[in-house]
Amino acid sequence: MKTSWRSASLVASAAAVLALTTACGQDSPPAASQNVGATAAPGDYGSIGAGAGSAAGGTATQPAAPSPSSPSNPAGKLSVSTADKVGKVVTDSLGLTLYRFDQDTEQPSKSNCDGDCAKTWPPVPADDAEAGEGIDKALLGSVTRADGTKQLTVAGWPAYRYAKDVNAGDVKGQGVGGKWYALAPDGKKAQGGAEAGAEGGGEAVQAGLSTRNDPKLGEIVIDKNGMTVYRFKKDEAWPKPVSNCSGDCLEKWPLVEPVDFADTKGIQEKGYMIFDRTDGKGKQQTINCSPIYTFAGDKAPGDTNGQGVGGTWYAVRPDGKLVGASEK
Numbered sequence: 001m002k003t004s005w006r007s008a009s010l011v012a013s014a015a016a017v018l019a020l021t022t023a024c025g026q027d028s029p030p031a032a033s034q035n036v037g038a039t040a041a042p043g044d045y046g047s048i049g050a051g052a053g054s055a056a057g058g059t060a061t062q063p064a065a066p067s068p069s070s071p072s073n074p075a076g077k078l079s080v081s082t083a084d085k086v087g088k089v090v091t092d093s094l095g096l097t098l099y100r101f102d103q104d105t106e107q108p109s110k111s112n113c114d115g116d117c118a119k120t121w122p123p124v125p126a127d128d129a130e131a132g133e134g135i136d137k138a139l140l141g142s143v144t145r146a147d148g149t150k151q152l153t154v155a156g157w158p159a160y161r162y163a164k165d166v167n168a169g170d171v172k173g174q175g176v177g178g179k180w181y182a183l184a185p186d187g188k189k190a191q192g193g194a195e196a197g198a199e200g201g202g203e204a205v206q207a208g209l210s211t212r213n214d215p216k217l218g219e220i221v222i223d224k225n226g227m228t229v230y231r232f233k234k235d236e237a238w239p240k241p242v243s244n245c246s247g248d249c250l251e252k253w254p255l256v257e258p259v260d261f262a263d264t265k266g267i268q269e270k271g272y273m274i275f276d277r278t279d280g281k282g283k284q285q286t287i288n289c290s291p292i293y294t295f296a297g298d299k300a301p302g303d304t305n306g307q308g309v310g311g312t313w314y315a316v317r318p319d320g321k322l323v324g325a326s327e328k
Contacts, residue, residue, distance in 0.1 A: 024238050024271055024289035073161075075124050075152055080134030080185050083171045089182040089190045090135065090154060095168025098124060098152075098159045100189065102179040102302075103213050106156030109143035113160065121160040121173070121180065126150040134185055155187020178210035178222065178265060189226070189301060208259035209285075211266040217304060217323050220315045221267065221287065223256060226301025227294045229287075231322055233312040237289035241275040245293065253293040253306075253313070256285045268319040288320025 076093025083089050083097070090098045099121065103112045113121050126142035129152045141153040152159040162173030162180070173180050174190070182190035208224045221229040230253065236242035245253055258274040261267070271288035284291050295306030295313070306313050308324065315323040 024240060024273075073122070073125070074127060075129035075159075077130050077132040078135045078140075079132040081169060083169065083174075083182065083190070086171050086174050086182055086190045088134075088184055089171065090159070090185055091168070092124065092161070096161050096165055097169075097171050097173065098154070098183045099162055099173050099180050100154075100157040100183050100187075101160065102181075104158050105215060106153075106187070109141065109153045109156045109158060111143060111145055111151055111158040113158075114146055120163050122163065123149070124152040124159040124161060126152040136185070139185075139187055154183050157183065157187050159183060175206040178206060178212055178226070207265040208263035209256075209267050209287075210264065211318050212302075214302075214304060214315075217307065217315050219266075219318060220304075220323060221292070221318060222301070223294060224259075227298055228302075228304050228306065229256060229292050229316050230295055230306050230313050231290050231292060231316050231320075233314070233322070233325065235291050237271075237286070237291075241273070241284075241286045241289050241291055243277055243279075243284060243291040245291075246277075246279040246281070250281065252296050254296065255281065256292045256294060258283050258285050266318050271320060286320075287316060287318075290316075290320050292316060 074093070075098075078093075078098075079091055080088050081091045081095065081097075092098060101111075101113050101121065104110060105112075111123065113123070123145060127150065129140060131137035131140055139155045141156065142150045143153050143158055145151050160180075162170075162176075164170070164172045171182050171190075174182050184190045206224050206226070209229070210222055211219050212222050212226070214220050214228075223229055232243070232245050232253065234244045236244070243255070245255075255277070261269060261272050264272075268288060271286065271290075273286055273289065274283045275286060275291070276282075277284055286292060295303075295309075297303075297305040297309075304315060307315050314325045317323060321327070
C-alpha cells in the first residue's frame with residue numbers, strides 16, 4: 001500500500017510540473033486544469049446569427065419593417081430611439097437601427113465593408129437622408145464607396161443596417177464580431193460599445209476577451225467592454241506568471257480578472273491561464289503566460305492612451321506579444 005501511495009504521489013507531482021511548463025513556453029496546449037476551452041474564430045465582420053436585442057421594454061412596438069437587405073432602401077428622416085442595454089441609437093425612417101464598423105475610418109470617411117460584408121451590413125444610401133428630432137444635421141454627410149454609390153455618414157462614420165434586424169427597434173447587430181456597434185446620435189458607439197444584446201435572451205454577446213483592428217496599432221486585444229488590454233514589461237511570464245504591478249500601480253492599471261477561454265474570440269490558446277497574485281488581489285488572467293491589464297487613462301472603447309507609457313506599458317497582440325516593443 002505504501003509503495004502504491006508513493007507512486008501515485010510522484011505521478012501527480014510530475015503532472016503538475018508538466019502542466020505549468022507546458023502552459024508557459026512549450027508547444028503543447030495548456031493543461032485542462034488551466035481553464036481553457038475551444039477556440040472561437042472572430043471572423044472578419046461577424047455572421048448574421050450572432051448578436052440580438054430589442055427596443056426598450058424588450059418588445060417591438062411597431063410592425064415588422066421591410067427587409068433592409070437591399071442597399072437601395074432610402075434612409076428618410078433619421079431619429080433617435082432608446083434601445084435596452086444599448087442606450088440612444090440612430091434609426092432610419094422605418095425605425096431600423098444604424099450601425100458603424102470599427103474597421104472603417106471617420107477622418108477621412110472610408111468604408112471597408114464590401115462584397116459579402118455589404119450583404120450582411122447593407123450600406124445606408126445618403127440620398128434623401130435628413131435629420132429628424134435629436135439628430136444634428138451638421139453631423140450628416142456622405143462618402144463615395146468603391147462602386148461609386150454615396151453612403152450616409154454620421155460624424156464621418158459610414159452608416160449601415162444589419163440584415164438580421166427585421167423589426168423596428170431591433171439591435172441584433174450590437175457588438176457582432178467585436179467590431180460592429182449601433183450609432184449614437186453623436187456618431188460614437190452607442191453606450192460606448194460596452195454591451196451587446198443576444199437574440200431572445202438579452203445577454204451580452206461581446207466576448208470576455210476579443211480583438212479589434214486599431215488604425216495605428218493593428219490587431220490588439222480588448223476586454224468585454226471594448227477597452228484596450230495592456231502588458232507590463234517588468235512582469236514575468238517564465239517559469240510562471242508574476243505581476244510586478246501592485247498598490248498604486250493597480251489603481252492606474254487595473255488587472256484583468258479571469259476569463260474562461262470559451263468566452264474569448266481570436267485569442268491564442270497556448271499559455272492562456274490564470275494565476276494567483278501574491279498581494280492578496282486574487283487571480284489574474286494571462287495571455288501567453290503574461291499578466292494583462294487595462295488602463296485607467298482610457299476613458300472610452302478604442303482609446304489607447306496607455307500605449308508606450310513609461311516605456312514599459314504596451315498593448316497586446318492576440319498571441320500575447322507586445323505591440324511596438326521588444327520582449328527584452
